[in-house]
Amino acid sequence: MAEERNRQKVYSTPELASILPFLARHAANVVAFPLSPISCGLFPASNSITNPLKSNTRKYFEFTALCLLAIAIIWWFGRKLDWSEVRRSVSHANPYLLGLAVLMISVAYVFRAARWGALLAPLAKASLRNLFVATTVGFGAVFLFGRAGEVVRPVVLPMREPRVRPAASFVTIMIERIYDCIAVVVLFAVNLLWFRPPINDAGSLLRVRVVGAGLLVVVIAGVFGLTKFRKHSEGAVAGLKPFLERRRFVPAAVTKAVVSILEQLAKALRVLVDARELAITVGWTAMVWLGIAFANLLVLRAFGLPFGITETIFVLGWSLVGSLVPTPGGAAGAFHAATAAGLLFLGVTKETAAAISIVMHLVDFGPAVIFGFIYFIRGDINLSRLRSLTSADAVEHAVEDEPITDDVFGQANLETATIRD
Known part of the structure; x- marks a missing residue:
C-alpha cells in the first residue's frame, strides 16, 4: 500500500x-x-501496473507482424528486378536536383509546423520552433516504427510547450489528418480531369475521369457529413453510446474509446468555425502539398524524366495509397510498390521506376529522420520520458481523460476577439 x-x-x-x-x-x-503527467482519472492508474505484459506482448506482436509484412512486400517488389540496372539509374540521377528536393521537403515540414500552430491557436500558443521539433521527430518516428510512431508527434509538443494540453495536441492532429485527406483527394481528383494516359486509349481516359469525379463526390459528401456532425454531435454521441452499450459483443473499453474520440472530434471541429482561421489553415495546407509535389517533380526530373506537374501529382496519388499500409520504415515496401506502379503506368521502365521510388521515399522522410536525430543528440528530447508518455495507457488517458470543454473554446475565442479589437 x-x-x-x-x-x-x-x-x-x-x-x-x-x-x-x-x-x-x-x-x-x-x-x-501516477507515473505520467498526462494521466487522469477515468481509468485507474493501476492499469499500466497490473497488466503491462499483455499490452507489451500485443504491441511487440503487432510490430513484428508489420515488419514481416514489409519484408514480404519488399521481396515481391524486387524479386524480378535487375538490381544492377537499378543501381545504375540511381548513380546517374542529378545530385543537385535531389538536394533541392530535400530542401523543398524540409520547407514543407516548416509549413506543416506552421499549420499545426494555426490549428492550435484557438486553444494554446506554441512557438514555431517547438512545433517544428515535434513535427520532424514525429515523422522520423513514423519512418522508423511505422504507424506505431504516430503518437510521438502529439506527445512531444506538450513536453516542450507546457501551455499545450495533450488532448489539444491529439485532436488538432485529427483535424490535420482531415485536412490532408481532403487536400490529397481534391488534388488527385482534379488532376485526373486533365490527366492524359501515355497511350491514347479512350476507354482508359474515361475510366480515369470517372474515378476523378467519384473522388470529388466522396470529398464533398465527407465535408458535408463533418459539417452535419459538428452541428448535431451532442445528440449523435448521446444516441450512439447506449446503442453500443446494448450490444454485448462490443467491449466496454471500445464503447468508451469510440464515444471519447467522437466527442473530441466534435469539440476540435469547432476550431474551424472562424472564417479567417479556416482560410489560414487551408492556405498552409495548400503550401504543404504544393511543396511536396514540387519536391517529387524535382526527383522525377533528376532521373531525366520529362514529366510535368500533372504526371507528378498522378504518381503522388499512387504513393499516398501505398503509404496507407502501416509497415515500419514509413510504409516500406508498400510505398515503393505503389509508386513504381504509378510510374509503370506512365511508361517508365521497371528498374527506373524502382530506383525513383527508393530515392523518393528517402527524400520524403530523410529530412525528418535527420532533424529528429539531431534533436535527440542535442538533448532537446528526453528519450526516457518520451517512452513513458507514448505508452498505450498514457496515450489512452491523454485522449480520453482530458476533455476539451466548450469553456476552453469559448474563452479562447473571447481572447482572440479581444486581441483583434
Whole structure:
C-alpha cells in the first residue's frame, strides 16, 4: 500500500490551479497523476501496473507482424528486378536536383509546423520552433516504427510547450489528418480531369475521369457529413453510446474509446468555425502539398524524366495509397510498390521506376529522420520520458481523460476577439 501511495498522489484541482489555470473552473474534479503527467482519472492508474505484459506482448506482436509484412512486400517488389540496372539509374540521377528536393521537403515540414500552430491557436500558443521539433521527430518516428510512431508527434509538443494540453495536441492532429485527406483527394481528383494516359486509349481516359469525379463526390459528401456532425454531435454521441452499450459483443473499453474520440472530434471541429482561421489553415495546407509535389517533380526530373506537374501529382496519388499500409520504415515496401506502379503506368521502365521510388521515399522522410536525430543528440528530447508518455495507457488517458470543454473554446475565442479589437 505504501508503494502504491508513493506511485500515485492525488491532488484536488484547487491545489493545481496555481500551476494549471485552465483547470480552475473544474474544482469538483480530482485529477490523478501516477507515473505520467498526462494521466487522469477515468481509468485507474493501476492499469499500466497490473497488466503491462499483455499490452507489451500485443504491441511487440503487432510490430513484428508489420515488419514481416514489409519484408514480404519488399521481396515481391524486387524479386524480378535487375538490381544492377537499378543501381545504375540511381548513380546517374542529378545530385543537385535531389538536394533541392530535400530542401523543398524540409520547407514543407516548416509549413506543416506552421499549420499545426494555426490549428492550435484557438486553444494554446506554441512557438514555431517547438512545433517544428515535434513535427520532424514525429515523422522520423513514423519512418522508423511505422504507424506505431504516430503518437510521438502529439506527445512531444506538450513536453516542450507546457501551455499545450495533450488532448489539444491529439485532436488538432485529427483535424490535420482531415485536412490532408481532403487536400490529397481534391488534388488527385482534379488532376485526373486533365490527366492524359501515355497511350491514347479512350476507354482508359474515361475510366480515369470517372474515378476523378467519384473522388470529388466522396470529398464533398465527407465535408458535408463533418459539417452535419459538428452541428448535431451532442445528440449523435448521446444516441450512439447506449446503442453500443446494448450490444454485448462490443467491449466496454471500445464503447468508451469510440464515444471519447467522437466527442473530441466534435469539440476540435469547432476550431474551424472562424472564417479567417479556416482560410489560414487551408492556405498552409495548400503550401504543404504544393511543396511536396514540387519536391517529387524535382526527383522525377533528376532521373531525366520529362514529366510535368500533372504526371507528378498522378504518381503522388499512387504513393499516398501505398503509404496507407502501416509497415515500419514509413510504409516500406508498400510505398515503393505503389509508386513504381504509378510510374509503370506512365511508361517508365521497371528498374527506373524502382530506383525513383527508393530515392523518393528517402527524400520524403530523410529530412525528418535527420532533424529528429539531431534533436535527440542535442538533448532537446528526453528519450526516457518520451517512452513513458507514448505508452498505450498514457496515450489512452491523454485522449480520453482530458476533455476539451466548450469553456476552453469559448474563452479562447473571447481572447482572440479581444486581441483583434
